[in-house]
Amino acid sequence: MAGTPQRTLFGHPLGLYVLFFTELWERFSFYGMRALLVLYMVNHFVWSQEDASSLLGTYAALAYATPVLGGFIADRYLGAKRAVVVGGVLLSIGHILMAFESLPMFYTALGFIIAGVGFLKPNISTQVGNLYPPGDHRRDGGFTIFYMGINSGAFLGMLLCG
Numbered sequence: 355m356a357g358t359p360q361r362t363l364f365g366h367p368l369g370l371y372v373l374f375f376t377e378l379w380e381r382f383s384f385y386g387m388r389a390l391l392v393l394y395m396v397n398h399f400v401w402s403q404e405d406a407s408s409l410l411g412t413y414a415a416l417a418y419a420t421p422v423l424g425g426f427i428a429d430r431y432l433g434a435k436r437a438v439v440v441g442g443v444l445l446s447i448g449h450i451l452m453a454f455e456s457l458p459m460f461y462t463a464l465g466f467i468i469a470g471v472g473f474l475k476p477n478i479s480t481q482v483g484n485l486y487p488p489g490d491h492r493r494d495g496g497f498t499i500f501y502m503g504i505n506s507g508a509f510l511g512m513l514l515c516g
Contacts, residue, residue, distance in 0.1 A: 360485075367485040370496050374503035376442065377478055380471065381507030383445065384417060386515035387467070399457060413464055420472025427473070434477040434484070441474025 360367045388410065395406035428437035448466030451459055482500045486493040 366492060366496050366499065369485050370482065370499060373478055373482055373485075374500055376438070376474075377500065378503040378507035378510075380445065380474055380478075381504050382511040382514075383449065383467070383507075384471065385508045385511030387511075388414065389512055389516040398455065399460075413468065416468045417471045420468055421476040424469075424472035424474070425476035428477045428480075432473075434480040437473045437477040438481060441470045441472070441477070443470070444473065445470030 391410050391413065392403070392406040395401045395409060396403060401409075424437060424441065428434050432440065444466050448463045448468075448470055451463035451466060454460075454463075479500070482496055483493070486496060
């Protein structure tokens with residue numbers, strides 16, 4: 355409803371904290387995977403260090419490149435909210451598929467995770483901006499809180515998974 359005031363927590367819309375934790379877990383996933391993926395490929399699939407590192411590099415490159423496509427699809431067809439949901443679902447499916455130990459399932463899982471990042475990454479920041487009306491003085495603080503989630507997830511992913 356247009357006239358309904360937003361519910362807040364510590365002066366910011368509640369949605370900011372949902373987006374904060376969503377991005378925290380996405381970054382935890384990415385950096386945690388970086389810490390574990392080479393070990394998994396070397397020990398489970400008996401790959402060489404070079405081959406495992408090469409796939410890790412490809413995974414990371416695609417995870418950073420696909421947001422261009424995810425942002426385009428969101429702008430043209432899905433909208434930012436749906437794209438974030440699609441990205442979260444694809445990420446979750448990818449991580450569930452990691453439980454299956456065959457090589458084809460491993461590649462499929464990585465594909466789902468990469469696609470999920472592609473949809474989630476460019477659109478979740480847009481959602482943060484949309485929480486605040488134009489000119490709202492809280493907007494900068496909201497982005498600071500959101501980016502603390504990104505950095506916390508990256509730090510915890512490397513620390514706990516490494």
